[in-house]
Amino acid sequence: MQDGCTVNLTVRYIARKWTLLILLELYKGGDHTRRFSELKSCLTGITQKVLSARLKELVKEGLVTKRVDDSTFPAKSEYTLTESGLEIIEVIKGMKRWSLKWKIANIECGCQDCSQCVL
Amino acid sequence: MQDGCTVNLTVRYIARKWTLLILLELYKGGDHTRRFSELKSCLTGITQKVLSARLKELVKEGLVTKRVDDSTFPAKSEYTLTESGLEIIEVIKGMKRWSLKWKIANIECGCQDCSQCVL
């Protein structure tokens, strides 16, 4: 399986729909932390199922940690970027520089992670 | 469409199955050039249909140029990395460093683009 190559795997991993956007939202949050509901409302159009699945994947791969506060009801869930999560943001910044320079598909982009954004 | 974000688009673009592997094969070739049949035999398991489709996409987005030599029969087709193609390889190197450090899914990887490879 050539699919098994490390770089390829990583790229395919973060390219799953919504994954990169979730990472960027966490990066923007204070302490690189966001609640489930915050992510849900930031990421227009995402479904709970997908958000939940992506977060679970990210936790599993160590890019994000999860903390549940059940002192209150309903319980709150907070998700935070880990060290590896922060480091992959740096790689993504490099990718962003490339994409702004070369404009895949000449897309005019007006949303969060472009010229004016955090990256 | 949050999908429209530049970085996200770029990542999803090169994460299509085989795309990254094709770029790496071209990078390894002399003058960053490879023939269709060479790519076909290097990339074990790829079908002509998919190889053809990916190359067409890469040419369209300007990462690769195509040159046809029809002075002979059958005609030969050569594909070469462009400047933007070469630059994205550099970004991919950054991604590779990350993936070797953090090992997505703890995959043991023995193939071309890992520790011993060109990247």
Place this chain on the structure above:
DNA sequence: CAGAATCCCCTCAGATACTG
């Protein structure tokens, strides 16, 4: 609030066969 469970659609990629 933060999910889990179903159902459904639809794209992507593989297999195969054909052509200039």
Place this chain on the structure above:
DNA sequence: CAGTATCTGAGGGGATTCTG
């Protein structure tokens, strides 16, 4: 050699409903 055409299956993601 370098593709194109057609068919098919698997899986990813959307919509909706239910629960601790």
